[in-house]
Amino acid sequence: MPLVTLLTDFGTADGYVAEMKGVLLSRARPPRSWTSATTCPRTTSRARGSRSRATGGASPRGTVHLAVVDPGVGSARAALAVESDGRFLVGPDNGVLSPALLAAGARAVRLAVGARAAPTFHGRDVFAPAAARLAAGDAVDSLGDPADDCVVRRTPEARRLADGAVEGCVIAVDRFGNAITNLVAGAAVAQRGGTLWCAGREVPVRRIYADVEPGAPVALVGSNGLIEIAVRDGSAAARLGVGRGARVVLRAGAGPAA
Amino acid sequence: MPLVTLLTDFGTADGYVAEMKGVLLSRARPPRSWTSATTCPRTTSRARGSRSRATGGASPRGTVHLAVVDPGVGSARAALAVESDGRFLVGPDNGVLSPALLAAGARAVRLAVGARAAPTFHGRDVFAPAAARLAAGDAVDSLGDPADDCVVRRTPEARRLADGAVEGCVIAVDRFGNAITNLVAGAAVAQRGGTLWCAGREVPVRRIYADVEPGAPVALVGSNGLIEIAVRDGSAAARLGVGRGARVVLRAGAGPAA
């Protein structure tokens, strides 16, 4: 049975997610669907190489990912369906599908917007019907003409400094207040006791949250392979005042401030 | 396979929604179920003619909608099952089922409350079992005696003013801070550049959010066919200070304050 996931910023108070599910489940052979996230921030950034939310991480091949974070709904921005790495993605052409579009061999088509589609809710009237067709086995090429100049938000590149340190930035903050950076690091670095500098503060790089005292900051390799800054049993965002874009510098060992 | 949706104000921190799903899924032939909303406000108002949350909008015929927003649980208020427009609805007789009850041909029965039902959680012990029976094919008449004087919350009627303008009010605010009114408007009005007056402010009527600058207010026809007031990339409720009950006046073209 095909799978459809729904990533939106629609929240849990209104019926918007349910309206989209209604479209999927009204089909003769409804796909199995599950809600991925309902309060996804509009500023979501995703790193190349991460098991990103948009590509669904461990999702089975053939899964259809609906990603509707769409403040420009109804405007000239295109509506897309993408085939990428054996999965399908449907959503607005505003960068939310960037990781899928950047993958090798990705193909995108531009969905037609019917005259009866509500200009404020393409999630229900354009994207969900397209997802249902893909889940039913329709080829992505059958849904529209090729889309060539898609909007792609590239995660800032980390860069190596003259002294051997690596400079990057915070690209997302999760529910726990963990600040996720664009630094890809092997477990070796994390276990050897490097140091991350952020907001004028030296944060030890450790393996797990419990390697520091409650309330203390710690940097570690997150589950998506990226270095993140946390505060044990607390919020790094609130405690350290770090947010998206904050500059970070990683050194293999402890050292002076960057 | 029958469908059951769950609309509640139970939130995502406690097990209340899961307890209701447990009742549904313990059946020999469990229905497919999905959560519609979990933080539905108690003051929810619904407009006649809208694709309302309670009636499930685009839900397939035969779908059972569980709507448990029930601060009066255990009191003398009745427990209802309703058949309306080919769907079934189950919930308290406190107005939450109004759109379904107002539909032509709607039939309601009063559910029995067993002696062992927890007086504080009819969702689990009265409504979910009734929904399971309806999903299994039992007729609504088999669930109880006809209920005649059901509580119906009527959405205030919009009215035409002497000068041709239409006066209405805000009936709901969604997660984005969009203020949804009781004004039903064809797309023609929206595209022709009418004006909505609200809270002493003139708000242009446009087709989509992106028709105004970021941070600017805009009125448009929402996905349920009702005119709503939004602020692009912001919250109309917070920015304009409008909430439920706020008076609005719609004019076909720009004009003086109402």
Add this chain to the structure above:
Amino acid sequence: MPLVTLLTDFGTADGYVAEMKGVLLSRARPPRSWTSATTCPRTTSRARGSRSRATGGASPRGTVHLAVVDPGVGSARAALAVESDGRFLVGPDNGVLSPALLAAGARAVRLAVGARAAPTFHGRDVFAPAAARLAAGDAVDSLGDPADDCVVRRTPEARRLADGAVEGCVIAVDRFGNAITNLVAGAAVAQRGGTLWCAGREVPVRRIYADVEPGAPVALVGSNGLIEIAVRDGSAAARLGVGRGARVVLRAGAGPAA
């Protein structure tokens, strides 16, 4: 079809819950799964004898409950699978599985943590795979060696005072601000007009919320069989300032302060 529930504190903004579901649904014969709670507090306490969240309440026999509230992830704390009362539970050995572990005949095994498991996300890499195996019919004994000294958080015992009153405490606060105590009370007590003393205040014991005026405090027997303190149409936690650990004294009739 086997059932898997997910109880986490992962929230609705990130993809963590979806990553766990991806693991479950990637199986050849994916279980039916549903999300129990996504913002479960870390301090959750559960009472003996209650239809607790961890044991799933009315869940069908054979259901697998994933309970991942795991601030110590990656540390020396064990990863557990438990068979209890015909259900299975999977989660960290930090007390979150207490009600299941305390049940008569419960058996626990210690799950192996593979070298490739992300040290910050055992939910995806250890617990979800174990849950998938249990849902597919694998015996709990096949998942690891017996775990003997599991962490159990015992709910404080209520105790009878010299004057016949019963003393207990608040063990949880739910989304509505209802303060749930460890006092187990028959409906008879609730209906006969007892009194609960809490935070220097006398709270009448009644059957339902509607037995008091809007805004007034009331104590009643909650749907899990425990006495809880509520404020009608309001929050007892906010209004009365009661939280976890607050002392309460129940008297069969009205009387002087404890």
